[in-house]
Amino acid sequence: MGIEHALHMTGSLEPRGAWTAERCTIAKALEVIPTRSAFLILREAFYGTTRFDDFAARVGISEPVTAARLRELVDNGLLHREDYREPGQRTRQRYRLTEKGAELLPALVALMHWGDRWLDDRGGPVELRHRGCGEPVGLELRCAAGHAVGSEELDLARRRPAS
Amino acid sequence: MGIEHALHMTGSLEPRGAWTAERCTIAKALEVIPTRSAFLILREAFYGTTRFDDFAARVGISEPVTAARLRELVDNGLLHREDYREPGQRTRQRYRLTEKGAELLPALVALMHWGDRWLDDRGGPVELRHRGCGEPVGLELRCAAGHAVGSEELDLARRRPAS
């Protein structure tokens, strides 16, 4: 009731009615990863899957869809396709995350944590831990000065030009 | 080349071939927010939009799609639909984020930051700032003991039962 979850707008973003979110990079990101199957193929890549058949089987999608998604993800630079051969085997292909793809980890972690919290009665099947200390890992909003920032302390503003 | 971006598996998650990601909460989250339009309606809700026509206009989707998405998001408990009336006006409906919906903020922030970094030549149109100090805000992986955790220090493990 009394809780307002919307972000606080500042500067020329106020009032909201005066602008539309063109150049929105959430929208652009969703053009690169538009489908459920694209997200889940990336999940599998983080889980270490590299081969065509394994992607299809572990995501649970058909081979034609697997081929289409892998091609799109390679074309968009999220996965790198490379040939390799093990001794006594023919050349095969394998798909691995690029740096661009690997930097989507926070987005997948955020979705996983949200699903753990709201969509699974046991808090989710797996968790991330810090190898150093074994403690579970979460995502935090933190500003460049090092303060942990709650969502009620967030301002949305037009980006300052890079110095 | 030499960089391995996949997560490190521990315990019964090793080797990867022996299990499939059933009960995956990323997949479950994508059943609740399956489409681009659902993500963008949530973005608008964070931007403070509350009314049907404004959602349609600011997301850039048609009215039938807007109606379908809003209904799904309300049914799934991400938005709350409430009647309200301003003085001298008839009763209208407005849509606001529930706590469940509001907790998707990190996922949207992660997608936005990734898009800012990789898909926009000027680093994105808007940024989040800490109201206290004005510094830009980012997402960080951090463990329960308070350590900042790099992606190369992450272990994936079966969740320990809650104590």
Place this chain on the structure above:
DNA sequence: GAGCTGACTTAGGGATGACATAGCCAGCAC
């Protein structure tokens, strides 16, 4: 009571995503 606005719904159609089944091709194993 006629018009307008906000919030939808209905109807029809194109593009995309998904499936299952089947086929193709390269290169070992035999």
Place this chain on the structure above:
DNA sequence: GTGCTGGCTATGTCATCCCTAAGTCAGCTC
């Protein structure tokens, strides 16, 4: 050379997503 496996491609069909255009309905304003 025949068969088998991995990594795809081709075909056809169905479901979903989204569009435009139009219609509905309630309750103000005039």
